[in-house]
Amino acid sequence: MIKRIQFAIGLGLAFSISHLPVFAQNKSTLPLYKNAKAPVESRIKDLLSRMTVEEKVGQISMPLGWPMYNKNGNEVEVSETFKKSLKESYTGMLWATLRADPWTKKTLANGLNPELAAKATNAIQKYAVENTRLGIPILLSEEAPHGHMAIGTTVFPTSIGQSSTFNPELIEKMARAIAEETRVQGGHVGYGPVLDLAREPRWSRVEETYGEDHVLISRMGEAMVRGMQGKSINSGVNVVATLKHLAAYGAPEGGHNGSSINLGLRTLHQFYLPQFKAAVKAGVLSVMTSYNSIDGVPCSSNEMLLKDVLIKDWDFKGFVVSDLNSISGLKSNHHVAGTAAEAAAMAINAGLDADLSGIGYGKALLDAIKQGKVSIKVLDSAVSKVLRIKFRMGLFENPYVDPQVAKQKVRNEEKIGLAREVARESIILLKNQNQLLPLSKKIKSIAVIGPNADNVYNQLGDYTAPQAAGNVITVLQGIKNKLGETTQINYVKGCAIRDTLSSEIENAVMAAKKSDAVVMVLGGSSARDFKTEYIETGAAKVNAKAEALSDMESGEGYDRATLDLMGDQVKLLKAVMKTGKPVVLVLIKGRPLNLNWAAENVPAILDAWYPGQEGGNAIADVLFGDYNPAGRLSISVPKSVGQLPVYYNARYPEKHDYIEMDAKPLYPFGYGLSYTTFAYQNLQIATNPGQKTVNVKIDLKNTGSTDGEEVVQLYLRHQQSSVVMPVKQLIKFKRVALKSGEQKTITFSINPSDLEIYNQKMQWEVEAGTYHLMVGSSSDDIQLEKDFVVHHSAILR
Known part of the structure; x- marks a missing residue:
């Protein structure tokens, strides 16, 4: 008897899904590629023989996914945009279908909760299977570096905090949770881990990395791959992991995101590639190229990287995908291609299999094939790698998910507890003069001050979806949860991260004076807002002349010229310190910042990076001694941008001092204190x-x-x-x-x-x-x- 799962899809139409192929069940009439018992390689060969050139190109083109559905109350249906894309472009992949943020303009109101997300992906699959000549299911890729970037999912600390745990086993556990939340909603590929070596803290994407050391990054990358992919990508709870970004993206000239990198082949192999190799050896099935060039060769058309290293040296078995618009960027950004067809040919001939954008290949690749710039053999090789994933995941047999399972599994109590655990282990005790910490839970009054003390989105980092009220525990709320009604808590924001027009420093000083101790929460923000402009790749567009400054000073596109605390934050800190009250500084941020004055004058400092949705509870656990911190810095904290680069594992000869200061960082890689010895x-x-x-x-x-x-x-x-x-x-x-x-x-x-x-x-x-x-x-x-x-x-x- 065939086991069947019943659920609603689209406009509420109920239908059954068999665990046998979704196509006709009469084996004698089945094409070989629809036969679940046939070898995968035979199925790929059979399907390729039936496909037109246009259908093949469609399989490796990945347009943006969020316009592909329409939400109607509690039901979801495919959009006309998707129908058109499928009919005209033979689309085989979608990116970020469930993504919600100011760039996509998907909000809590018009976006999808986990149950509706599952209905949306089911609707997409049903339409693709039933309304195309060959019935090929869609491969859905989703952003998932510190949680699936969709509404209602669990938000973990960003990667720079994950690596500060120095605990790969915990990160593997976290990756399993992220994979399950992604897969039960219908996603198949999770973008992450980010393995860029961060040697330039001015760069806007430091928060997405595991820091400055390739060995630490390697262990974290392996853990993420093991957790996301599991033992079988056909398990129903695992996804394909995608490594980002190949290669050397994290040390751009001047800190400019996507800028060129100039380094020798020996440096590339010794420091920038080992973490990718380790993840490939761990079995990763997808790799994304980076925007930058290396010694004048763009990574998206770099045959040495994509063929010689990735396939010949490392025996990589998965598929390579471009970063968004990076194929088109060969013409528009790097100026190494004269036409879109030339750019497409350069990329696919170099070994780049799939186009994240839908415009890098598509018509441009068809033109390149017609012009003889790309052979059918090269095309078939790329298409077969994508089809292989679809077959291995069992999508031809069952492309659907159960919305009720998504509702139950996403952001449940177990995963919320795990988010708190990762956050606690990521917190770094930088200073604890005279054992000021932990604070007593019997304290009669405490002031909680600062722009990040009670700001939900400043706590979460980039690549985070909108959050429903109550989902995120801020530091203020975490302290309230810890102390209850017995302690007087005096909260004042004090100032914004960047804007100086609404600072309330006097009120903050008054709150401090009437309190027994002060917790100040400063730092930075990667919180996108609906006023920010974005370029085509989704990176934020910096507008230094904007009348009202957002808090955003980190996150993709927000590169820095200095690393100073922005706005009135230092002014606020100095004013509160003058009260003479015991002050604990808590830092929430995405990159190392200038802490020179704080390190000299503030008695206790905690670094929490972006600690995720349970950050407030985790920080309170550390502040009041319910958890003894053991996080370690995964990137060095400089005294000045003039010291950069300041990573610990520089080559000989040893650095000598400057006229103004020594060459050592303020806090070195691996540093972190404890409440014990x-x-x-x-x-x-x-x-x-x-x-x-x-x-x-x-x-x-x-x-x-x-x-x-x-x-x-x-x-x-x-x-x-x-x-x-x-x-x-x-x-x-x-x-x-x-x-x-x-x-x-x-x-x-x-x-x-x-x-x-x-x-x-x-x-x-x-x-x-x-x-x-x-x-x-x-x-x-x-x-x-x-x-x-x-x-x-x-x-x-």
């Missing part, structure tokens, strides 16, 4: 030539009176090498929980890949020689160190 002892190193590993042991003890977690970090230095290497390089780390007085032996296994260098012959090699191992709590706080020797060189590949 830890002792490192007994470093042991044992080489194991037979297994080609180096085994490391240390004893770690919690020497304080509070339970806590320590992030143990292993750094390596090549005492001598054939090419110039960093002064130190993170190779391993572990987040370890220890009760007060508890001691554990912590072990690490160093593998050849941890020691390899890209040598003068452009080969990966472990060189014979002496290596210096350093163990500590940050890149600048080494507790134990010792040498070991590798006696024989080895070419790895």
Whole structure:
């Protein structure tokens, strides 16, 4: 007996979905590509043989998805725009169908909740299957870097906070939750993780990255891929992960988003590509190209990246997709193509399989084929990679989802709790003079001051959908939840992030004076609003002359010339500090900011990045001692933009001081304090030539009176090498929980890949020689160190 699922779709029409193919069930009449039992490669070959050139091009063109449905009360139907796209362009993919934000102009009123989202994707699939010659289902890609960017989903901390947990296992768990929320609403591909190496904090998209170190990024990327894709993308709860952005996008000249990158091939391979390789080896099935060029070659037409490295060297098995409009950008931005057809030919011939925009390929690619610039063999190769995902996901058998499951699974209590857990682990204690923190829950009065103390959207970061009232717990609300009615809470906003026209500094000072302690919540914002203008790619358009300034000073398109706290924030902080009250500074932001004055004058500082929807509860947990912070900086905090770049793993020779200041960051990579103390002892190193590993042991003890977690970090230095290497390089780390007085032996296994260098012959090699191992709590706080020797060189590949 065939199991069937009943649900409503479109205008409320009920119909049944079989777990057998949605097409005719008579096997004798089935084309091979519709036979679920046939090998996937045979199905692809059969389907390709039946497709016209126009249908093939349509399969790899991905127009914007949010215009493709119409909402009518509690039902959803496909739009005329979708019908036209399917009829004229043979559309096979859609992007951001469920996305809602000021750019898409989808709001809580006209957007879709999870149940309606499932109905919308079902309507799209039903129309595509029943109204096209071949009945090919649609592949739906969605933004999902810190939660599915759709209404009603769970909002986790942004990636820069995720990496500050130094806990890949937790991030994998989070990725599973994001994947499930995306898949049960009908999405198939989740855009994320972002693996860009962030070596330029002025760049607007730092918040989307995992920071400045490729090893940390690699571990986070692997965790995201494992969590999103699971063991099978046909599970009904997993999605294809898409790596962003290949490659070297995170260190643009002058911090300008999408600007050119000038670096050598050895630097590219040693620092900018390993995290992508690690994610490919973890099985990722999709990679997105970046907007920038590398040494004059745009990444969207870079055959060396897309063929030589990705496929030949790494054996990548998925498909490559452009960033939005980046194929067209070969003509309009980079000026390396003279026509749209030339741009399409350059991209697909270089190995770029799918076009995110719907205009980079489409007619332009058809013209290129007619002009002989692109062969059918190249086209078939690209199309087969997209079809392979559709077959592997089981979309030809069942392209639908159950709206009731979406209603139950999206943003449930378990996922909200997980959002709080990730937020707590991401919080970094930067300073705690005289153990001001944790504050007592018996405090009689407390002032909560600052532009980010009670601002929902400033807490969430870019790529976040509109939020219903009560979904997001701000710092003010989190403190209220923690203290209840027994404490007098005096809230004053004080000022905006950027705008100085409505500051209320005197009121803030009055609130501080009548309170026993002050929590000040400052920082930045990536909160988009409906007044902001956007360019075609969705990046915000900066308008420095706008009469009313939004809070937005970070997020895609908002590059900075300085890293100072903007507006009247420093003025507000100094005024409150003059009251003499104990002040705790909480930072909510997307990039490192200038904290020089605060670091010198404010007794306690917490960095929460963009902590997501449970950020207020998580911050309150840390403020009042219900959680002992153990987050670590995944990117260094400079003293001045004049120091940039200031990442910790710079190559030799060591940096020397400037006339005005030293060359060290204010807070280094890996830095973070705790409410307890830890002792490192007994470093042991044992080489194991037979297994080609180096085994490391240390004893770690919690020497304080509070339970806590320590992030143990292993750094390596090549005492001598054939090419110039960093002064130190993170190779391993572990987040370890220890009760007060508890001691554990912590072990690490160093593998050849941890020691390899890209040598003068452009080969990966472990060189014979002496290596210096350093163990500590940050890149600048080494507790134990010792040498070991590798006696024989080895070419790895």
